[in-house]
Amino acid sequence: MEQQIITELKRLVGSDYVMEQLEDRICYSFDATFRDFPPDVVVKPGNVEEIAAIVKLAGKYRLPVTARGAATGLSGGAVPVQGGISLVLTRLNKILAIDTANRVAVVETGVIAEDFVNAVSQAGLFYPPDPGSIKTATIGGTIAECAGGPRGVKYGITRDYVLGLEVVLPDGRIVEVGNRFDSEMAGPDWGMLFVGSEGTLGIVTKAYLKLIDKPKAKQTLLAVFNSLDDAARTVSEMIASGTIPTTLEIMDNMTIRAVEDFLKVGLPVNAEAILLIEVDGSAKAIAKQAEHVIKVCRQCGATEMQVASTPEDMDKLWRARRAISPACGKINPTKISEDATVPRSQIPAMVRRLREIAQKYNLKMVIFGHAGDGNLHPNILSNKHDHAEMERVEQAVAELFKEALHLGGTLSGEHGIGYMKAPFLKWETGETGFAAGKKLKQVIDQQELLNPGKLFNV
C-alpha cells in the first residue's frame, strides 16, 4: 500500500490506530469461517467523523473498505476478500442511552452484545437477540448479519429490534435512517436496508434499538428421543399446537456425544436426539406452558422428560447448548456451519434430507439448531487440507441450500451471506431480484467501495 495513504490515515485517526505490518494484517484476515484474506491496512477509528473521513479517503484512492466488529461471523461478512482497509469498529463502544420510559436504547455499534444485554437487564428491560457469539460479537456485527439466536422462536431476530441507525454512506456523508422510537413512521423505512447488508451499503455507527418487558420467570426442559424424526416432528407439532416456547433447540446424537465428551454435564449420550426447550412468562403461565410442552413431547414419542428446577440446572443445559461449536471444533479442525432455514412445518423433511446428503457425500455432519424457528445448523466436520473431502463438502453444501430453497426456505436464518454463500444468492432472489439488488447497490455505492465480493457485488 502506498505510504502516502498510510500517512493520511495516520493523520486522520492517530498512528496508534493504523496497522500496516503483515503480522497485524493477518490477525484481521479471518473470522469464524475458514479462509483468510489479509487487508492492506487495519484502521481503528474512534468516532463517526473519523469513519466518514476514512471512507472519503478510500473513495479518493478507490480502496475497498470492509467494516469489522469482533469477527465472530459464520459466513465471512467481515473478511476483506479484496483487501483494502479493514475498518475495525470496536472503539465505538459506548452505550449512549437506555431510555426506559420510551423503551429505546441508543448504542454505538462497537459495543459487545452481551454488555449491552446486561446493561438493558440492569435497567429492568430486555433485548432478546442472543446469537451464540453474544459474549464477543458486537452490536454492529449483529445488525450487519441480522443475527438471531435461540430466542428467535418467540422473540424474533435483530431486524425486529432495530428502529433506526446512524450510517456513514459510501460517499462519506453521515445520515440517520429509520426511526428513533417505535411508533415513528415517516416515509419508507430506509433503515432496514442496512440490516443484514454486511456493510455493503454503509458503515453503521449507531443504533436505536427497541427494548421490551423482561419475562418474570423461566423454565428449561429437556426432552429425550429415540428417533431424530420424532424430535423434528415434535417441533412442528409444538408450534402448530399454539404454544410458542422461548426456545426450541434440537441436537442430534452426534452433537450430544460431542458436547458430553467436551463438557461432561450428563447429557443422555444414547439418545438419538434431544430438544432443549425454554418457556418464559409469569410463574403461573410457565407452569401451564411446561405442562403443555411435556404433553406434546410425550405424544410425539419422547422417552424421557427432564425439568431443570434450579438456576444451576438450567445454566448447565444452556452451557451444553453453547458448547456445541467448540466441542465440534475439537473433533475436526474445519467446521462448516450452515444455517439454511425452512418454514417450521418443513423441519422434519429438512432433517431427513440433511441425513441423506451427509450419507451421499460420506461426510461427518452434526445437526443441531434453532429448530422452533426452522433454523437448523447442519455443521460439516472436515479438514480443509483434505482436498478430496473439501470438494465433497462443497457439493453437499450446494445440495443442502438447494433443498432448503426447494422446501420454501432460505440460505440464511441468521448467519448472513458473506463470501461463503454469495455464489448461491441468485438461487434465492431469482434473476430479477438479484439484478434489482445489484442496481441499488451500485446506486448507493457508485464506486463499489464497501465490502466488495459480498451480496450483490460479486
Next chain:
Amino acid sequence: MEQQIITELKRLVGSDYVMEQLEDRICYSFDATFRDFPPDVVVKPGNVEEIAAIVKLAGKYRLPVTARGAATGLSGGAVPVQGGISLVLTRLNKILAIDTANRVAVVETGVIAEDFVNAVSQAGLFYPPDPGSIKTATIGGTIAECAGGPRGVKYGITRDYVLGLEVVLPDGRIVEVGNRFDSEMAGPDWGMLFVGSEGTLGIVTKAYLKLIDKPKAKQTLLAVFNSLDDAARTVSEMIASGTIPTTLEIMDNMTIRAVEDFLKVGLPVNAEAILLIEVDGSAKAIAKQAEHVIKVCRQCGATEMQVASTPEDMDKLWRARRAISPACGKINPTKISEDATVPRSQIPAMVRRLREIAQKYNLKMVIFGHAGDGNLHPNILSNKHDHAEMERVEQAVAELFKEALHLGGTLSGEHGIGYMKAPFLKWETGETGFAAGKKLKQVIDQQELLNPGKLFNV
C-alpha cells in the same frame, strides 16, 4: 388524454375497467383529506401482469401512475396530484393462503383489511394492525401508509407484520422482496423500502404477512379525569410502570361531547378527559393487569374507573372510540386530522402545547388518539371555504409539526406523509436524509412516474 392511450389501456385490462368520463374521474379524485385532484383516467387491473403492462405503458407515454386502494387515507397518499392514471387495486382481492403452521398469510393487496383480520381470526390466529378505517381500507393501503391503530401500543404497526412483498417496479418488472416467513434472512431487507412508501417506489400487489397468537381474553376499562394533564401523565406513568396495555386511548372533553352527541352511549360529558384502556392475555393475567391499571389511574388522579364487564359494554366503548371521526365531521365540515407522534414520555408536554396552539390560532381542536403509542390525533375542525380560518389552520399545523419534532417526535405515527405533509418532510429527515431519499427515489423510478408530488418527489 390521447385516445390512443385509452385504447391501449382498454386492450390491456378490458374496456369495463377503464374510466375516462369526468364524473368517474371525480369519484377517484379525493381521499379522506380535503383537496381534489382528478386523474386523467381510472384503470382497474385484475392481476399483477396487467399492472406490469399498465406501468410499462405509462413509462412509454410518461404518464404519472398513482396507486389507490379504498382511498381512506388521511394524508392524501392515494390522490393523483399530478393527474395521469389512478390505478385502482380493489380487484386484487384474494386471500391466497393462511398458513397456520408457519403463521404467515399471503394476500393480494386489494383485500379489505377487516375481511383479512376476520379470516385470520377464523383460522385461530391474530393480525393486530387495526386502523380506524379497517372496515373499508385495503391491505395495500395499510402497507403504503404503514398504518397503525389503537393496538399499536402493545402490538406495533404494519411494518412489524410485513415479511415480504410482490412489487411491480417502475419499469414494469415484477419482483418479490423481503421474506416469506419470519426467520428468513438473506441479504438486506429491500421489502421494508416499500412499507410507507405510498406507491412512490413500486406498486405492491401481494404481501406475506406475519400472524401471531390470538389473545385468550380481554378487558376494557374507562378512566375519567378532571384534568387533561392528569390523563396525559397517566399514559407516561402507565408505560413507565412496566404494564403495556393493548390499547391506551385518550379523548379530551370536546371529543367526548362530540361522540356522546352523535352516539348517545352514556360517556361522561363533564369529564375533562377519559382514557380507554384495553388489556389482553389469559383470564388470570388480565385480572392482574386490570388491577394495576386501576391503581396507576387512581394515583394519577382518575376520579372514576369503569370496568366493562360484558362484551356489549366493551363493544359500546369501542364504538364510541370509532365514532370520533364521523362525530367530529358532523360538527364542522373540514376536519384536518393530524398524527404527529412523540416519544411516550413526552405526551404530557405535547398535549399542553397542542392546547396552546389551538388557543393561539383561535381554532377548534379536538385531541384524541393512541396516547400509549405517543401517537396523538389533534383534529382541527374548520371550514375549507373560510379562507382566513384555513390560513390559521395552516400555520397551526406547521407549528404542531415543529413542536412534535422539537420533542423528539415525528410528522407521522400512522397516516403517512401524502401531499399534506410532503412540504414538511425535510424538517424531519434533514437535508442529507432528504437528499438520500430523493436520490434513491430517482434511481428506482428514473422517470419519476410513480405518485409524483409525494414524499421525496416534490
